[in-house]
Amino acid sequence: MKTLKEDVRSRIVMAARSEFVKCGYRKTSMRTISAKSGVVLGNIYNYFKTKDDILCAVLHPLLSAIGERMASYSKGEHEETHLDFSPQRQKDFLKEMLRFIFLYKEELRLLLFESQGTSLENFRENFIDAQVAISKTYMEQVGTRVSPLFFRINASTWVTIIGEIVMTPDLRKEEVRQALGEYICYNTAGWQELIKQ
Numbered sequence: 001m002k003t004l005k006e007d008v009r010s011r012i013v014m015a016a017r018s019e020f021v022k023c024g025y026r027k028t029s030m031r032t033i034s035a036k037s038g039v040v041l042g043n044i045y046n047y048f049k050t051k052d053d054i055l056c057a058v059l060h061p062l063l064s065a066i067g068e069r070m071a072s073y074s075k076g077e078h079e080e081t082h083l084d085f086s087p088q089r090q091k092d093f094l095k096e097m098l099r100f101i102f103l104y105k106e107e108l109r110l111l112l113f114e115s116q117g118t119s120l121e122n123f124r125e126n127f128i129d130a131q132v133a134i135s136k137t138y139m140e141q142v143g144t145r146v147s148p149l150f151f152r153i154n155a156s157t158w159v160t161i162i163g164e165i166v167m168t169p170d171l172r173k174e175e176v177r178q179a180l181g182e183y184i185c186y187n188t189a190g191w192q193e194l195i196k197q
Contacts, residue, residue: 019032020114021110056120059110059120108162113167128152
């Protein structure tokens with residue numbers, strides 16, 4: 001019975017994801033999700049109380065991945081006494097960003113641009129706040145003082161870059177690789193200069 005319930009839940013989430021991606025969150029109705037999933041509308045409410053709950057289920061893998069990444073920094077797994085500006089570190093970061101963006105491209109678009117009026121509408125600000133806190137702690141570890149506003153601008157810029165990528169549907173992976181590689185190089189040079197001050 002549990003397998004059957006998981007199958008029904010999965011059908012609801014998959015149908016909702018498809019419709020959210022195609023039509024947007026606000027323009028997708030529960031009736032459409034019902035029709036596309038083959039699950040009677042009344043039964044959907046046995047699995048999800050609201051459409052917002054379904055959106056959260058659709059975005060759960062993305063939110064979990066972001067949460068794990070943030071937690072690894074918060075727990076001090078990346079404690080260092082100096083910043084690693086090596087070309088290899090830049091390549092590794094680029095590879096990680098590309099994998100993440102292309103794995104969750106549609107979900108990122110939903111989260112950043114389709115979550116107004118949902119429980120996730122403040123994600124961008126909450127994420128930036130968390131990044132600022134992590135960055136402050138990190139800079140304290142390496143003995144560098146940087147303006148809190150700069151941390152905020154830097155975190156916001158990264159969210160904007162990701163937003164530009166996910167909102168441009170015809171971008172090829174190679175174009176994204178080049179642009180992100182250039183920005184990582186640019187950003188790294190800036191951090192190196194700040195650390196010297």
